[in-house]
Amino acid sequence: MHPLRPRVLVLNYMADHHQAMLTPFFDLVYAPSAELRAAHVQQDGAQIRAVLTIGSVGLTAAEMDAMPLLEIVCALGVGYENIDIAHARSRGLVLANGAGTNDDCVADHAFALLLAVVRNVPQLDQQCRQGVWRDALPLPASVSRRRLGIVGLGGIGHKVAHRALGFGMQIGYHGRQRQENVAYAYFADVLSLAAWADFLVVATPGGPATRHLVGAEVLTALGPQGYVVNVARGSVLDTAALADALRSGRLAGAGLDVYESEPQPPAELLGLRNVVLTPHVGGWSPQAIEASVQRFIDNSTRHFAGQPVVSPI
Structure with missing residues (x-):
């Protein structure tokens, strides 16, 4: 783990070139499957400071509690229906999404x-x-x-x-x-x-x-x-x-x-x-996905710099 970059758990599928957009700013833990997710929450939870997910994948209360250093949870798109928002707020976590990007x-x-x-x-x-x-x-x-x-x-x-x-x-x-x-x-x-x-x-x-x-x-x-x-x-x-x-x-x-x-x-x-x-591709285009990834970068880097996020939930 790079000592100057926050460790981020990514729970949704992300192409290699989009992961590459994140690596200058974060240490990535990429866990796009249920098996990898469970394993990395257990193995790396103590070091995770941010989570990137999507509405359909979400983030549970138990997973949040397995990450004592967690500060911010972001949805890549606008939806966040399977993120336990109430528990996140009770933990004082910052919540953000990609509203408007797609x-x-x-x-x-x-x-x-x-x-x-x-x-x-x-x-x-x-x-x-x-x-x-x-x-x-x-x-x-x-x-x-x-x-x-x-x-x-x-x-x-x-x-x-x-x-x-x-x-x-x-x-x-x-x-x-x-x-x-x-x-x-x-x-x-x-x-x-x-x-x-x-x-x-x-x-x-x-x-x-x-x-x-x-x-x-x-x-x-x-x-x-x-x-x-x-x-x-x-x-x-x-x-x-x-x-x-x-x-x-x-x-x-x-x-x-x-x-x-x-x-x-x-x-x-x-x-x-x-x-x-069509197979849930309405928000998918090279332009839209890149804008959504950039919004995550903007939200998270602003948070870790002590500034408000661009698109709070």
């Missing part, structure tokens, strides 16, 4: 999913390769000038809304409270938003408070011509209810970057043609 990337991906599922892009690609001409196909729906409902008008939700304006869409949103100086229509609950919208984009934080926020009743309200896109967390959308709504025709289609069975694909949806699936 918002554009996730919003881009949300629109990619929306366009793909509404315009039948995957199916049309396959049919075109098979020689099927347009005269034999149903007309795909339009996206422009329709009603877009956004569940969670945070950083990503605002970016989605900004893109929707370019499509001439009407925008409504639901959040914990109405936001000042926002011209979009506010709905006090998700059910009324879904009943109004043609498309529903889910961009709210994960965790127990939002588990199955979008369930059977909301999907039915969205209707047989409606579409849902989830770029939040898989737990927010009830997979069984979604599969039932899609099979029964109570919902037209879905685009999912996240799902409850991660990293395994959602078995209930694999046989359905009106679903577009």
